[in-house]
Amino acid sequence: MKISHSPRACNRLPVLGIIALALLFIFTSCASHNLPSLGGQPGQGALFEPENGTIAASPEQTGEGKPLFGGVSSPEPVLTEGEALSLSKLEALARQHNPTLAQAKAQIQSEHAKALEAGLYPNPVIGYIGEQISVRGTVGEFQGGFIRQKIVTAGKLRLSREKYQARASAAELLALAQMYRVINAVRMQFYRTLGAERKLEVQQELLETAEDRQVTVQEMFNVGQANRADLHQTRVLRQAQLLNVQQAENDLAMERETLGAIIGLLQPLGEVTGKLEAPLRHLVWEEALERLLAESPELAAAHANLKADEIMVQREKVEPIPNLFIEGSAGRNFEASETVYGVRAFVEVPLFDWNQGTIRQAKADWRRQRNEVRRTELSLRQSLADWFRRFRTALQKVTEYQNVILPQSEQRYVTRLKSYRADRETWPGVLEAQQDFFHRGLIYIDQLVAWRQAQVAIDGFLLVGGLEPPAGVVPPGHIDSVPKPR
Amino acid sequence: MKKGLSRRQFLATSTAAVAASALGGRDVQGQESTAESRQKQANGPDSAQSSFSRYSRYHPSFGGPPESDHYLGKLVPGLRQSGLPPVPFEAPDLGKIPWRMVGGVKEFEIRCTPVKREFLPGQFMNVWGYNGSLPGPTIEAFQGDRVRFVVHNELPEPTTFHWHGLELPVQFDGVPGLTQDLIPPGETYVYEYDLHQTGTFFYHSHVTMQESFGMAGFFIIHPRIAYDPPVDRDFGLIFQNFFISPNTATPDSMAMNWNWHTINGRSGPYTTPLVCKHGERVRIRLMDFSPMQHHPIHLHGHTFWLTGTEAGRIPPNAWVPRNTTLTGVAMAQDFEFIAFNPGDWIFHCHMTHHMMNHMTQQVGPRIRQKVDVSRYLADLPNRPPVESSLAQPAFEVPGYPQKMQGMEMNAEAMRKLNERRETRGMRKQWHEGVKGLMTVLRVLPEDLYNRVMHSEEAIQPGEIFEAVARRK
Ligand SMILES: [Cu+2]
Numbered sequence: 018m019k020i021s022h023s024p025r026a027c028n029r030l031p032v033l034g035i036i037a038l039a040l041l042f043i044f045t046s047c048a049s050h051n052l053p054s055l056g057g058q059p060g061q062g063a064l065f066e067p068e069n070g071t072i073a074a075s076p077e078q079t080g081e082g083k084p085l086f087g088g089v090s091s092p093e094p095v096l097t098e099g100e101a102l103s104l105s106k107l108e109a110l111a112r113q114h115n116p117t118l119a120q121a122k123a124q125i126q127s128e129h130a131k132a133l134e135a136g137l138y139p140n141p142v143i144g145y146i147g148e149q150i151s152v153r154g155t156v157g158e159f160q161g162g163f164i165r166q167k168i169v170t171a172g173k174l175r176l177s178r179e180k181y182q183a184r185a186s187a188a189e190l191l192a193l194a195q196m197y198r199v200i201n202a203v204r205m206q207f208y209r210t211l212g213a214e215r216k217l218e219v220q221q222e223l224l225e226t227a228e229d230r231q232v233t234v235q236e237m238f239n240v241g242q243a244n245r246a247d248l249h250q251t252r253v254l255r256q257a258q259l260l261n262v263q264q265a266e267n268d269l270a271m272e273r274e275t276l277g278a279i280i281g282l283l284q285p286l287g288e289v290t291g292k293l294e295a296p297l298r299h300l301v302w303e304e305a306l307e308r309l310l311a312e313s314p315e316l317a318a319a320h321a322n323l324k325a326d327e328i329m330v331q332r333e334k335v336e337p338i339p340n341l342f343i344e345g346s347a348g349r350n351f352e353a354s355e356t357v358y359g360v361r362a363f364v365e366v367p368l369f370d371w372n373q374g375t376i377r378q379a380k381a382d383w384r385r386q387r388n389e390v391r392r393t394e395l396s397l398r399q400s401l402a403d404w405f406r407r408f409r410t411a412l413q414k415v416t417e418y419q420n421v422i423l424p425q426s427e428q429r430y431v432t433r434l435k436s437y438r439a440d441r442e443t444w445p446g447v448l449e450a451q452q453d454f455f456h457r458g459l460i461y462i463d464q465l466v467a468w469r470q471a472q473v474a475i476d477g478f479l480l481v482g483g484l485e486p487p488a489g490v491v492p493p494g495h496i497d498s499v500p501k502p503r
Numbered sequence: 504m505k506k507g508l509s510r511r512q513f514l515a516t517s518t519a520a521v522a523a524s525a526l527g528g529r530d531v532q533g534q535e536s537t538a539e540s541r542q543k544q545a546n547g548p549d550s551a552q553s554s555f556s557r558y559s560r561y562h563p564s565f566g567g568p569p570e571s572d573h574y575l576g577k578l579v580p581g582l583r584q585s586g587l588p589p590v591p592f593e594a595p596d597l598g599k600i601p602w603r604m605v606g607g608v609k610e611f612e613i614r615c616t617p618v619k620r621e622f623l624p625g626q627f628m629n630v631w632g633y634n635g636s637l638p639g640p641t642i643e644a645f646q647g648d649r650v651r652f653v654v655h656n657e658l659p660e661p662t663t664f665h666w667h668g669l670e671l672p673v674q675f676d677g678v679p680g681l682t683q684d685l686i687p688p689g690e691t692y693v694y695e696y697d698l699h700q701t702g703t704f705f706y707h708s709h710v711t712m713q714e715s716f717g718m719a720g721f722f723i724i725h726p727r728i729a730y731d732p733p734v735d736r737d738f739g740l741i742f743q744n745f746f747i748s749p750n751t752a753t754p755d756s757m758a759m760n761w762n763w764h765t766i767n768g769r770s771g772p773y774t775t776p777l778v779c780k781h782g783e784r785v786r787i788r789l790m791d792f793s794p795m796q797h798h799p800i801h802l803h804g805h806t807f808w809l810t811g812t813e814a815g816r817i818p819p820n821a822w823v824p825r826n827t828t829l830t831g832v833a834m835a836q837d838f839e840f841i842a843f844n845p846g847d848w849i850f851h852c853h854m855t856h857h858m859m860n861h862m863t864q865q866v867g868p869r870i871r872q873k874v875d876v877s878r879y880l881a882d883l884p885n886r887p888p889v890e891s892s893l894a895q896p897a898f899e900v901p902g903y904p905q906k907m908q909g910m911e912m913n914a915e916a917m918r919k920l921n922e923r924r925e926t927r928g929m930r931k932q933w934h935e936g937v938k939g940l941m942t943v944l945r946v947l948p949e950d951l952y953n954r955v956m957h958s959e960e961a962i963q964p965g966e967i968f969e970a971v972a973r974r975k
Binding site for chain 2: 435
């Protein structure tokens with residue numbers, strides 16, 4: 018219900034003063050919310066130090082020209098033909114080219130934009146009024162204009178802005194998470210590619226062994242120590258091993274393609290260079306879990322969202338506190354042939370709708386988010402258990418392969434070779450030991466890759482999937498969709 | 504033929520001939536005629552009607568009809584006189600067990616022990632034997648002796664002693680359970696009895712697996728006066744087999760196949776040659792203590808008479824002439840012959856698998872061109888490319904290759920082979936043809952015998968062999 022007053026004559030100067038004041042207020046509000054700063058937000062940083070196997074977040078200013086995440090607009094780096102790619106080079110390329118990082122950056126900008134919009138003061142309404150036209154032959158009793166301004170009360174705009182700033186913080190944390198996802202994915206894929214390169218070499222050695230066996234059995238056939246069925250079998254084994262080589266070639270080609278995709282380059286990649294082996298580091302479950310819960314960007318984002326939801330509850334609670342609408346008008350009373358002024362004020366009375374539903378909804382969202390924090394913790398714990406199991410198993414296998422299995426298998430091969438040289442061993446016996454040695458090598462490479470991947474995952478807060486879309490700030494089903502964010 | 508015969512006849516006078524030749528006094532024709540004239544003198548008036556009846560200890564000759572005592576040198580005596588005690592028994596590479604007289608009894612002390620035996624230079628095998636030796640050292644005694652054996656079991660498991668072929672009181676026969684309790688580890692057991700037999704006997708453990716592990720030795724009982732015709736040499740050889748996998752030094756006594764072959768605990772060419780003088784009468788006592796292999800034993804260049812078995816002496820009218828004789832498991836055979844034919848003669852089991860050691864298939868880089876195993880060892884994760892042997896034209900012949908490519912002997916092994924006095928002056932690569940159950944009988948003219956066995960002057964490889972060959 019609006020309380021309306023007829024425009025009436027009043028002092029011209031005070032009315033103009035009100036209008037001027039109102040406009041001034043509006044413009045200053047505008048100005049004070051121009052481009053909210055992004056500086057000083059928690060979790061901002063870039064991922065450095067690719068060589069030592071840990072991801073370190075180092076602070077980086079995010080001013081113009083030096084964005085948090087490299088821009089997609091940067092010129093495509095030209096990889097020279099057959100250039101050997103180190104891990105640090107690949108990470109640098111990914112920071113530059115992976116589209117999800119740009120997406121994550123856009124999401125931050127989007128949340129900041131909402132914060133800006135939510136805090137903007139409402140615009141005044143300016144209009145023309147012609148009343149009682151033709152009365153007594155005049156053009157109207159009142160011909161003039163009015164200006165109406167909504168006066169926002171109870172800090173609604175401030176709360177709205179804070180809420181979206183909290184959301185922007187969450188977006189920044191999620192962008193950091195996305196950076197981990199990308200870098201982790203690059204590292205994992207790097208080790209997979211490296212492993213595929215090494216496995217191809219071993220499979221080629223095994224092919225030579227299979228070819229040797231074929232020649233050997235033909236030699237044996239010539240002296241009656243093997244028969245035709247044995248010859249057939251060596252061809253089967255040789256051909257099967259050739260298929261293994263082809264599969265390894267396919268694996269390597271596709272690992273390289275995958276690596277290129279994660280980085281965001283369409284250009285074919287060459288050989289990657291690096292070491293699968295590194296000093297073996299033991300991890301303690303309790304320490305890994307503690308670090309994860311303390312530093313996970315995902316969990317930090319969930320907390321930031323919880324803060325936003327707390328603010329949202331506050332915001333919705335103040336919503337029913339009426340805003341004041343003030344209207345001033347000025348015109349000419351042609352009946353009285355004089356200039357007149359009018360003033361009106363309105364207020365919405367929260368009689369039926371005092372926002373009780375939305376408050377309840379906001380509280381529900383807040384409760385929901387509290388459980389989202391809890392869910393995130395548990396999900397991280399579950400995921401860590403899975404990665405930790407892989408890590409521990411792979412570490413144990415790598416350790417034993419390094420300490421016992423590979424040296425012993427090698428010694429077995431050496432022993433048989435020397436024995437053959439001393440005329441005490443058959444060549445098929447040597448080939449068997451050689452084949453075992455190479456097979457153990459294949460298993461070892463698999464375990465190295467598994468160990469590296471698990472280590473990257475655990476060091477990188479379990480954030481994997483460098484081409485998954487960056488997580489949105491707001492969980493699905495969250496109330497938000499109003500033209501004017503509040 | 505005549506010329507060849509003459510050349511061999513010449514060897515009878517080799518020493519004089521060499522001296523004369525060195526003086527440059529005679530040509531070849533002259534030497535031959537001298538030898539022929541000597542032969543005529545020796546044969547006397549009836550040489551024309553029985554040119555085959557004469558037997559010479561210095562050159563191949565028939566010795567008369569089979570009924571003749573000289574047929575193939577059958578009863579031709581050695582250089583030693585009759586009526587003397589026997590010559591000492593000699594088993595190359597084996598010792599003898601010392602004894603002491605205790606109250607009129609010859610008392611021997613024997614320990615049952617684990618043994619590390621060097622089958623080939625540098626290849627020490629873990630076997631069991633007696634007094635640290637495989638086979639055990641020889642027990643040498645005389646007919647009529649009373650003997651006592653104080654046996655200490657130093658093995659980690661029980662054992663007994665059996666006296667193979669001896670006719671002795673049953674309580675000393677050494678069969679576990681049946682005649683005595685096993686001798687526990689660390690304990691001592693005493694056997695004592697009289698010897699009324701003569702011949703080639705042996706002792707061994709009566710625990711089967713211990714037998715397979717090598718626990719046996721000679722027990723030679725001599726007559727007080729050597730049997731006629733007396734021999735100048737009395738050699739003994741024990742043949743054994745073992746299965747020893749590549750890269751282990753311990754035999755598998757359960758195995759059914761046998762890849763290591765030893766004579767007196769060594770494999771050819773590490774077996775020490777039997778060296779005798781040209782013209783001597785030689786006895787070789789051969790005993791087969793293989794777990795389950797019989798050995799057809801073959802001597803080159805000579806025919807020998809089978810004069811004894813593990814049961815003792817065979818009456819001369821039952822002697823059998825042979826070049827090859829099958830000696831079965833746990834059997835002994837005594838061979839006697841006149842060493843009329845100078846040279847280095849292989850003496851071996853004729854089973855082909857016993858003429859090789861640790862035999863392996865010959866396929867692989869060994870027969871491929873330009874491929875050496877060292878290339879594999881140099882870079883283990885990257886094996887060298889396969890080279891096809893089949894491109895060699897020889898592979899068009901099925902059955903190729905048959906040649907055993909021979910174990911490479913390193914310098915140290917070669918030194919061990921040739922540092923033995925018995926091998927001096929043999930051909931440089933003599934070891935290539937002496938493997939497994941093989942040894943060499945060296946029949947040397949006296950001057951060469953003395954150079955080899957007694958002189959300290961340097962002898963070049965092949966020098967003695969070539970000297971012998973030159974004189975033919
Ligand atoms: Cu044999």
